[in-house]
Amino acid sequence: MPSAPPSDRELDAYRAKADRFIAELDEETYLHFAGHKDTYELVPIYEKYADLTELEKAQWIGMAVNGGSRVRELWRFACEGYLGNLTRDATERLAELEAAIKANVDGEEIPYRMIRPVMANTEDRAKRQRLEEARNALTEEHLNPLHLETTEVVHSESPRLGAPNYAELYRKFGYRLDELAEQCRGFLDTTETLWEDVGDKLFRARVGVGLGEAQRWDVIRVFRGVDWDPAFPGDRMVPALEATLGDLGVDLRSQRNVELDLEDRPNKSPRAFCVPIEVPERVVLVIKPQGGPDDWRALFHEAGHTEHFAHTSPSLSVEERRLGDNAVTEGWAMLLEHLTIDPAWLTRRLDFPRPNEFAAEGAMQLLWLVRRYCAKLIYELEFHTSSDITSMRSRYKELLSDALKVEYTDTDYLSDMDSGFYASEYLRAWAFEAQLRAYLRETFGNTWFTRRDAGSLLRELWAEGQKHNADELLKAVSGQTIELEAVADRVREALAAA
Numbered sequence: 394m395p396s397a398p399p400s401d402r403e404l405d406a407y408r409a410k411a412d413r414f415i416a417e418l419d420e421e422t423y424l425h426f427a428g429h430k431d432t433y434e435l436v437p438i439y440e441k442y443a444d445l446t447e448l449e450k451a452q453w454i455g456m457a458v459n460g461g462s463r464v465r466e467l468w469r470f471a472c473e474g475y476l477g478n479l480t481r482d483a484t485e486r487l488a489e490l491e492a493a494i495k496a497n498v499d500g501e502e503i504p505y506r507m508i509r510p511v512m513a514n515t516e517d518r519a520k521r522q523r524l525e526e527a528r529n530a531l532t533e534e535h536l537n538p539l540h541l542e543t544t545e546v547v548h549s550e551s552p553r554l555g556a557p558n559y560a561e562l563y564r565k566f567g568y569r570l571d572e573l574a575e576q577c578r579g580f581l582d583t584t585e586t587l588w589e590d591v592g593d594k595l596f597r598a599r600v601g602v603g604l605g606e607a608q609r610w611d612v613i614r615v616f617r618g619v620d621w622d623p624a625f626p627g628d629r630m631v632p633a634l635e636a637t638l639g640d641l642g643v644d645l646r647s648q649r650n651v652e653l654d655l656e657d658r659p660n661k662s663p664r665a666f667c668v669p670i671e672v673p674e675r676v677v678l679v680i681k682p683q684g685g686p687d688d689w690r691a692l693f694h695e696a697g698h699t700e701h702f703a704h705t706s707p708s709l710s711v712e713e714r715r716l717g718d719n720a721v722t723e724g725w726a727m728l729l730e731h732l733t734i735d736p737a738w739l740t741r742r743l744d745f746p747r748p749n750e751f752a753a754e755g756a757m758q759l760l761w762l763v764r765r766y767c768a769k770l771i772y773e774l775e776f777h778t779s780s781d782i783t784s785m786r787s788r789y790k791e792l793l794s795d796a797l798k799v800e801y802t803d804t805d806y807l808s809d810m811d812s813g814f815y816a817s818e819y820l821r822a823w824a825f826e827a828q829l830r831a832y833l834r835e836t837f838g839n840t841w842f843t844r845r846d847a848g849s850l851l852r853e854l855w856a857e858g859q860k861h862n863a864d865e866l867l868k869a870v871s872g873q874t875i876e877l878e879a880v881a882d883r884v885r886e887a888l889a890a891a
């Protein structure tokens with residue numbers, strides 16, 4: 394253990410270097426997942442910044458944490474860097490394997506990362522099952538051993554960072570996981586019969602079986618919403634985004650710090666993503682526009698991240714620009730994403746048939762997702778305090794199947810997890826979005842997204858980066874505290890209007 398905490402000058406030097414380290418990792422992420430390069434070379438970057446991720450550095454910064462959230466964020470960064478460094482080889486191999494392995498289904502070779510998208514587009518139920526089984530076999534054989542290796546490292550190393558286990562470590566970072574898990578139990582409870590009712594109808598309409606008979610391979614098909622494809626053409630995605638942002642006073646094409654990567658490449662991730670390589674100077678939005686409701690949703694989600702980071706004030710500290718509470722950036726992402734299930738937006742932007750019906754389906758999907766993440770958070774809290782990880786296989790299956798009323802397999806008990814309790818950020822972001830949207834509608838009307846003054850408020854809030862956490866931000870704007878139950882209200886309202 395170091396003998397004295399870092400001085401302010403030493404902290405400054407550390408955060409400046411951290412800023413470069415994150416930029417280089419982000420650039421590598423961009424290059425690999427946008428299909429510019431097949432390899433995913435994290436090791437040279439970790440080696441170049443080796444001193445940032447040493448155990449002693451994490452412990453040293455930990456000594457400077459005394460209630461202040463800024464240094465605590467830097468401490469979390471140092472701890473995550475330390476764990477990330479120990480698992481970097483496995484992470485690299487996982488990404489490279491995911492890009493390389495292929496399933497052979499009905500004589501056709503399908504890259505691993507394309508199996509789920511192909512499944513979503515497959516009407517034949519038996520074929521979807523074969524795809525799922527091929528995917529599960531690949532996951533078990535190639536990926537799970539690496540996931541297991543990573544988890545074991547994270548679990549055995551957490552005590553050296555000053556917490557008896559990984560969950561306790563995040564509580565020390567200020568994550569109010571238990572309070573949130575309590576809200577999750579409440580949400581699962583209050584929305585259970587609602588989900589059983591609307592979920593069952595939706596599954597029957599889409600895949601011909603009710604919740605009780607539905608399997609994992611039906612889910613992606615249900616939410617693919619193929620019937621709505623004609624309303625969401627691929628070539629109108631980017632123009633619709635530009636027009637929406639334009640209404641809010643943001644001219645996407647003239648934003649010199651926003652790069653749109655629209656080109657098609659064979660190994661480009663089929664799903665849109667945003668990489669804030671420099672905040673706010675260089676934010677990349679990567680898209681492979683294919684159309685369909687899901688693709689539109691993903692684009693608007695990532696555009697929410699993009700605008701948040703691109704508007705972040707350059708004068709903020711590294712912690713406030715790059716670190717902080719990710720429920721904030723996820724909340725901004727959800728706010729734009731959920732425009733695509735907002736009847737008022739659909740009517741204005743797309744000349745949409747039956748907008749309330751689509752909005753109701755969007756609400757069902759939201760209900761599915763939030764229930765799923767509630768179960769995931771409860772699972773992850775158990776998982777990260779468990780002394781025998783492999784015994785958690787059956788627990789995963791049990792918790793997820795119980796929340797969703799669809800039979801889960803246990804294959805994804807390691808891979809269906811977000812490191813750093815990211816599930817908790819999503820959950821708080823969903824609540825933040827539901828509450829903020831209600832506030833925007835009250836203040837600016839149901840078509841708030843067409844109002845320049847609403848845009849000014851958003852830009853003002855985006856400029857704050859992640860200086861404040863989502864709770865503080867919501868409190869400052871609307872005077873409310875974050876409540877997951879707000880999502881249930883949002884869902885009920887959309888269902889009632891249909």
Ligand SMILES: [Zn+2]
Nearest residue numbers: 694698723726
């Ligand atoms: Zn996101």
